[in-house]
Amino acid sequence: FSRTMNSPATRRTVDEITGSRRLRRTRKADWSRRLVRENHLTVDDLIWPLFLMEGENQQEPLSAMPGVMRHTVDHAVRQAEYAAKLGIPAIATFPNIDPARRDDTGSHSLDPDNLINRATRAIKEAVPEIGIITDVALDPFTSHGHDGILRDGEIINDETVAQIAAAAVGQAEAGADIIAPSDMMDGRIGAIRDALDQNGFQNVAIMSYATKFASAFYGPYREAIGTGGLLKGDKKTYYIDPANSDEALREAEQDLQEGADMLIVKPGLPYIDIVRQLKDTFSVPTFAYQVSGEYAMIRAAAANGWIDGERAMLESLLSFKRAGCDGILTYFAAEVAELL
Numbered sequence: 001f002s003r004t005m006n007s008p009a010t011r012r013t014v015d016e017i018t019g020s021r022r023l024r025r026t027r028k029a030d031w032s033r034r035l036v037r038e039n040h041l042t043v044d045d046l047i048w049p050l051f052l053m054e055g056e057n058q059q060e061p062l063s064a065m066p067g068v069m070r071h072t073v074d075h076a077v078r079q080a081e082y083a084a085k086l087g088i089p090a091i092a093t094f095p096n097i098d099p100a101r102r103d104d105t106g107s108h109s110l111d112p113d114n115l116i117n118r119a120t121r122a123i124k125e126a127v128p129e130i131g132i133i134t135d136v137a138l139d140p141f142t143s144h145g146h147d148g149i150l151r152d153g154e155i156i157n158d159e160t161v162a163q164i165a166a167a168a169v170g171q172a173e174a175g176a177d178i179i180a181p182s183d184m185m186d187g188r189i190g191a192i193r194d195a196l197d198q199n200g201f202q203n204v205a206i207m208s209y210a211t212k213f214a215s216a217f218y219g220p221y222r223e224a225i226g227t228g229g230l231l232k233g234d235k236k237t238y239y240i241d242p243a244n245s246d247e248a249l250r251e252a253e254q255d256l257q258e259g260a261d262m263l264i265v266k267p268g269l270p271y272i273d274i275v276r277q278l279k280d281t282f283s284v285p286t287f288a289y290q291v292s293g294e295y296a297m298i299r300a301a302a303a304n305g306w307i308d309g310e311r312a313m314l315e316s317l318l319s320f321k322r323a324g325c326d327g328i329l330t331y332f333a334a335e336v337a338e339l340l
């Protein structure tokens with residue numbers, strides 16, 4: 001080391017080292033950086049998750065997600081109107097169900113007049129131009145916070161699949177454009193496709209949370225839909241182990257064979273390698289969910305002055321585009337759309 005430092009004259013020149021190739025040439029000015037820019041974030045890339053609650057003309061802030069609210073249906077309609085005005089293509093709704101309505105099997109998921117279906121109908125009527133994506137996992141409806149039917153300490157796969165498929169038909173009847181199952185049961189995509197088709201909903205698409213990992217980053221979401229304190233145990237018997245990427249590919253392949261139109265990777269940034277692998281392998285519309293914990297980290301660091309929140313938000317979303325995403329589910333959607 002010291003010999004190198006002491007005898008620079010004996011070393012090669014930079015032009016000799018690089019063969020006169022200098023990558024900084026295209027970085028030298030704003031205009032040239034814009035000229036060679038490979039990826040762009042646009043409003044068309046955004047899906048805005050919205051939290052729903054019972055009641056009228058109310059919204060409640062979420063302590064672990066500064067800037068995000070839970071909305072009563074009438075408020076959610078206004079949020080959807082705002083999203084449409086910003087040019088955001090689609091919203092994704094998540095309900096905080098009245099605890100009195102939750103039970104072991106999540107039976108209220110089948111009620112045509114449950115919170116999520118009422119919101120879908122109201123939004124569809126007021127804002128027909130925006131896409132509505134609904135999740136059919138049972139966790140908002142179960143007394144234990146799991147995504148499926150729990151019996152003797154086990155999540156019962158096949159019964160859960162039958163119920164989720166029926167709930168999906170109810171959501172399509174209410175006006176959902178895309179059914180997005182996030183439960184990770186085996187066989188759910190094929191069962192939902194069959195149920196939708198048998199009931200005349202051939203044109204309702206399925207966006208599968210195909211690669212959903214057993215992650216620590218869902219914490220603030222569970223507060224938002226009121227399952228945080230309820231959850232007994234964890235979801236490791238149905239979500240993918242964070243250590244596995246081959247398994248994630250197999251899961252995505254299976255879901256596509258069963259009829260998924262689009263794929264979601266969830267969480268987002270910690271699993272951005274999975275996005276690239278899915279895109280390269282299957283060439284289908286691929287989305288990432290920048291989940292609640294990712295949102296909270298950026299917000300918290302920005303609130304402390306540790307990072308520039310706006311730049312971190314834009315950089316994280318652009319990274320999803322670079323990794324191959326066709327779009328991103330993000331709580332930043334409205335804020336970003338305002339900026340763009």
Ligand code: PBG
Pocket residue numbers: 135137138139147182183217218219220221222235290291292293
């Ligand atoms: C469950 C579900 C989760 C999220 C949405 N639906 C994960 C969970 O609670 O286990 C997380 C979304 C987020 O963290 O933003 N079906």
